[in-house]
Amino acid sequence: xxxxxxxxxxxxxxxxxxxxxxxxxxxxxxxxxxxxxxxxxxxxxxxxxxxxxxxxxxxxxxxxxxxxxxxxxxxxxxxxxxxxxxxxxxxxxxxxxxxxxxxxxxxxxxxxxxxxxxxxxxxxxxxxxxxxxxxxxxxxxxxxxxxxxxxxxxxxxxxxxxxxxxxxxxxxxxxxxxxxxxxxxxxxxxxxxxxxxxxxxxxxxxxxxxxxxxxxxxxxxxxxxxxxxxxxxxxxxxxxxxxxxxxxxxxxxxxxxxxxxxxxxxxxxxxxxxxxxxxxxxxxxxxxxxxxxxxxxxxxxxxxxxxxxxxxxxxxxxxxxxxxxxxxxxxxxxxxxxxxxxxxxxxxxxxxxxxxxxxxxxxxxxxxxxxxxxxxxxxxxxxxxxxxxxxxxxxxxxxxxxxxxxxxxxxxxxxxxxxxxxxxxxxxxxxxxxxxxxxxxxxxxxxxxxxxxxxxxxxxxxxxxxxxxxxxxxxxxxxxxxxxxxxxxxxxxxxxxxxxxxxxxxxxxxxxxxxxxxxxxxxxxxxxxxxxxxxxxxxxxxxxxxxxxx
Amino acid sequence: xxxxxxxxxxxxxxxxxxxxxxxxxxxxxxxxxxxxxxxxxxxxxxxxxxxxxxxxxxxxxxxxxxxxxxxxxxxxxxxxxxxxxxxxxxxxxxxxxxxxxxxxxxxxxxxxxxxxxxxxxxxxxxxxxxxxxxxxxxxxxxxxxxxxxxxxxxxxxxxxxxxxxxxxxxxxxxxxxxxxxxxxxxxxxxxxxxxxxxxxxxxxxxxxxxxxxxxxxxxxxxxxxxxxxxxxxxxxxxxxxxxxxxxxxxxxxxxxxxxxxxxxxxxxxxxxxxxxxxxxxxxxx
Numbered sequence: 001x002x003x004x005x006x007x008x009x010x011x012x013x014x015x016x017x018x019x020x021x022x023x024x025x026x027x028x029x030x031x032x033x034x035x036x037x038x039x040x041x042x043x044x045x046x047x048x049x050x051x052x053x054x055x056x057x058x059x060x061x062x063x064x065x066x067x068x069x070x071x072x073x074x075x076x077x078x079x080x081x082x083x084x085x086x087x088x089x090x091x092x093x094x095x096x097x098x099x100x101x102x103x104x105x106x107x108x109x110x111x112x113x114x115x116x117x118x119x120x121x122x123x124x125x126x127x128x129x130x131x132x133x134x135x136x137x138x139x140x141x142x143x144x145x146x147x148x149x150x151x152x153x154x155x156x157x158x159x160x161x162x163x164x165x166x167x168x169x170x171x172x173x174x175x176x177x178x179x180x181x182x183x184x185x186x187x188x189x190x191x192x193x194x195x196x197x198x199x200x201x202x203x204x205x206x207x208x209x210x211x212x213x214x215x216x217x218x219x220x221x222x223x224x225x226x227x228x229x230x231x232x233x234x235x236x237x238x239x240x241x242x243x244x245x246x247x248x249x250x251x252x253x254x255x256x257x258x259x260x261x262x263x264x265x266x267x268x269x270x271x272x273x274x275x276x277x278x279x280x281x282x283x284x285x286x287x288x289x290x291x292x293x294x295x296x297x298x299x300x301x302x303x304x305x306x307x308x309x310x311x312x313x314x315x316x317x318x319x320x321x322x323x324x325x326x327x328x329x330x331x332x333x334x335x336x337x338x339x340x341x342x343x344x345x346x347x348x349x350x351x352x353x354x355x356x357x358x359x360x361x362x363x364x365x366x367x368x369x370x371x372x373x374x375x376x377x378x379x380x381x382x383x384x385x386x387x388x389x390x391x392x393x394x395x396x397x398x399x400x401x402x403x404x405x406x407x408x409x410x411x412x413x414x415x416x417x418x419x420x421x422x423x424x425x426x427x428x429x430x431x432x433x434x435x436x437x438x439x440x441x442x443x444x445x446x447x448x449x450x451x452x453x454x455x456x457x458x459x460x461x462x463x464x465x466x467x468x469x470x471x472x473x474x475x476x477x478x479x480x481x482x483x484x485x486x487x488x489x490x491x492x493x494x495x496x497x498x499x500x501x502x503x504x505x506x507x508x509x510x511x512x513x514x515x516x517x518x519x520x521x522x523x524x525x526x527x528x529x530x531x532x533x534x535x536x537x538x539x540x541x542x543x544x545x546x547x548x549x550x
Numbered sequence: 551x552x553x554x555x556x557x558x559x560x561x562x563x564x565x566x567x568x569x570x571x572x573x574x575x576x577x578x579x580x581x582x583x584x585x586x587x588x589x590x591x592x593x594x595x596x597x598x599x600x601x602x603x604x605x606x607x608x609x610x611x612x613x614x615x616x617x618x619x620x621x622x623x624x625x626x627x628x629x630x631x632x633x634x635x636x637x638x639x640x641x642x643x644x645x646x647x648x649x650x651x652x653x654x655x656x657x658x659x660x661x662x663x664x665x666x667x668x669x670x671x672x673x674x675x676x677x678x679x680x681x682x683x684x685x686x687x688x689x690x691x692x693x694x695x696x697x698x699x700x701x702x703x704x705x706x707x708x709x710x711x712x713x714x715x716x717x718x719x720x721x722x723x724x725x726x727x728x729x730x731x732x733x734x735x736x737x738x739x740x741x742x743x744x745x746x747x748x749x750x751x752x753x754x755x756x757x758x759x760x761x762x763x764x765x766x767x768x769x770x771x772x773x774x775x776x777x778x779x780x781x782x783x784x785x786x787x788x789x790x791x792x793x794x795x796x797x798x799x800x801x802x803x804x805x806x807x808x809x810x811x812x813x814x815x816x817x818x819x820x821x822x823x824x825x826x827x828x829x830x831x832x833x834x835x
Binding site for chain 1: 571572573574576578579580581658661662778779
């Protein structure tokens, strides 16, 4: 028996070394990522010495596929976790493993899996390695298509909590493609999809004392959250909407109140060649839904409410990212893109791209009823409260010649610090950006970026918000030989701010592998992806990254 | 085959959807947790006995559990009022699930204790006597034997704290008075834990031969922990001779319980080690 195991292991290892192909008739693929950081104290920007000297995050995903069958695992190592990642990640091991069988009509996964129902308003198990969020569910996930146009999903499991699993989540989802079910509509230009989902969590009872001496909360052990959704398209027009409602869910997020939660998201769009327009609206009221009621961190979210603010990429426009307020918000976003055709007055020889985006998010209009152990508050559906966030950006991109492209952007951002949990005046920022890319030849590209931000905020040591003040920034990036790049940048608050954040980085790419090393200072702040955010402390020193796939 | 699979899948999805959401009616968002926390100087305790509490973790589908009942009943007869017993039906294992329509005797508080002491990881029946330890581990044992030696170890010591309890059923509440008298100086922080248990519950019990006894009588069944599951702090100096008392009011009892068959148990425990220092029981008058 032992001999057979050794032979089998040898076959696998040999196959693995031989480009990881053809193992037992299947294929092995994977990727490896290693990030490291050395940071030291800088009292001006607020970085501190790292006791371990070197911090590192590493991961390796291995996937084996053989026809309809697949299996995978992921090694993760946080020795120790890089700055901004929760210290509870410290350690190493197999963080994710699964086996899966998938056909056109049936898919069954046992082990860890990621899943989303609709827009995620009832369930979204996902991972974002850059945010340090992984709320994979460990359990069983089944997808079944009994007839054409009908997709049913069911799952049960526990959510990942760093190196443990917590809670118990059960969910079902059904989606119907009306055009596939109703023969008369099979060829109709109007395409309609409807869906619905229901998710519930179970959690043991615990003692949470109320404000009244001698009384504790009578906690619901099973909390349900359901939604209905619809997606209609007709030619270039599209309308998507989802309404979700959640039962009583007293938790640390809502100060243990018993009010039901609800959320509505609507998106209408139109697109044609050279033009697209989209408008989105959202209202969220007490919709934070976690598998553990006492969890206050970024982990164990079961659901997600879609962000309706633009995910800015330029440094100063993204300096104040907006974090979705699951406790309550109401907002609107409009987005318009237009391409002025070539050989027109505004299009010139190569055409001109115009992109306008604006969003406004406000709090709800609420009336307080009480605190812990009550319904908390009432709210009016269309009423609005304080302004949380607003932005407007106008971006024009134009090729000046066959080799030079210029992008000019103006942005205006209004930001209320209350969304990050602290008091303070609302910040109003104007941002101007110029971005030029020069394709010198096939193998050499130069990019130059300049940004300015004028703000009415001033750095106050008592608040210690290092984003305050008026800023300038410059960046030069040079890609050469199609493999190497070097980048130099500096962000400097020249008025009413603190710090000077310079960075230099060098990278090399060959095939599926990429290496990068950088040195500089990173400002303390918040990064958000899709409205989900985490704090990033200041750092001062060296960073490096290695990624490869096979 | 496909129809069968469809049916199973849809039934499973429906089952997942139904009954998976609890609703707490307005007015019931908070419940009395039992601990008033108000301690006063008292008159002392007449009976300075040292008593032991045996906590038996049991289940109606556990065929060996009736054997433990026999052994514990024998010990209760032997030790008289020096030994108290409570039967905890937790829901951590499948064989504590009620059989048919039989009454459900499981409690969330029992689950909390079972998980904390690691009972649910082992086999049933399992027991602890006054939450003592052996080495660095809880002295968990199978209570079909070995009861006497453990009880002797506890009641053979002089009481550090003497305790008495009395309970009166008023209109909508049970008023419970706990009296303490420190027989020795105790420097550790102490807590008092009150729980209510019921005798004479008829519920189906699975027996050795695999048959179900529908008329099995379950005694001293834990119904609810009145205080916090880990007790209420005792406001005291801990000096020898100190006498303290507190009055607790309990409203959270169920109409399904027969209060005439219920008893209140008060035990004093070390707040950090959880070891039970002394215990007392009283009827509800």
